[in-house]
């Protein structure tokens with residue numbers, strides 16, 4: 001038994017574009033017309049203690065030209081089914097996220113601030129290239145968004161096109177939800193991130209790219225407690241119109257980190273990115289969303305899609321996005337250090353790519369997928 005509430009654009013958003021369920025043409029004209037994409041579709045419901053956001057990932061605003069300079073990928077409709085607890089809990093420590101959507105906007109487009117770009121293309125270098133403010137153009141459009149190799153349009157910064165549909169909303173404006181269930185609001189004049197550019201120069205030679213800390217790399221920034229009003233996850237506790245009793249919430253800021261790079265709560269597994277080139281054939285059902293969240297798998301590198309062949313989703317029992325020694329099955333345990341290449345005690349999504357595909361998950365042959373952008 002589950003109850004499906006059909007609400008376009010969210011429970012609280014009552015802007016005129018969202019006020020008429022089914023009037024898809026209202027929200028879709030620009031995106032669909034400009035780019036040949038289908039109409040934007042998003043359905044937000046509550047099922048068994050979770051908020052479920054099912055969407056085709058097509059935004060309700062115009063997008064840039066894709067493929068285009070800096071981004072060789074064409075945008076296409078996805079089939080997302082994200083879920084998050086309706087009553088999220090904070091943890092004592094932050095959970096660092098790695099190359100996955102940190103949340104999803106009310107229009108069904110993921111927030112995915114990280115990149116797959118590293119200094120010298122070496123992901124072990126510790127020099128992770130930023131999408132915004134860096135030296136390398138990744139072809140972001142006016143919404144600070146671009147497209148993954150699998151066609152997934154996603155935001156790296158504040159989506160101005162989405163905000164433009166919310167002019168009647170009170171500040172702070174709710175723009176989406178994080179993977180742990182806490183809301184994400186757009187920055188107001190009161191909010192300031194507590195991340196600062198480091199002073200001086202980066203190490204050079206083998207240790208680093210050298211040059212001044214200018215925001216090209218994630219590691220150009222450091223958290224300086226008290227320099228802004230937001231915490232390490234770009235969040236704070238406060239009262240908003242949607243949460244009159246107060247809540248922890250994240251803020252999307254115009255400057256670094258733009259979106260949280262770590263979460264205060266526990267991210268739901270539906271936000272984990274599938275392995276690149278997951279291939280056709282993954283058809284396993286999403287678990288625990290009242291039986292209606294099942295998705296056809298097979299889009300390479302998809303997020304919020306089927307878990308076909310994803311060892312993290314299979315073995316990550318506590319949903320922190322990585323496999324611990326305890327969670328690892330005996331054969332994996334035996335070779336744990338081989339897979340845990342950075343030796344931090346967990347096999348994360350990146351490291352899990354070296355694992356064999358779990359049996360019984362229906363993951364088809366993959367390979368050949370490009371890294372995410």
Ligand SMILES: [Zn+2]
Pocket residue numbers: 112114115131146147154156372373
């Ligand atoms: Zn990207």
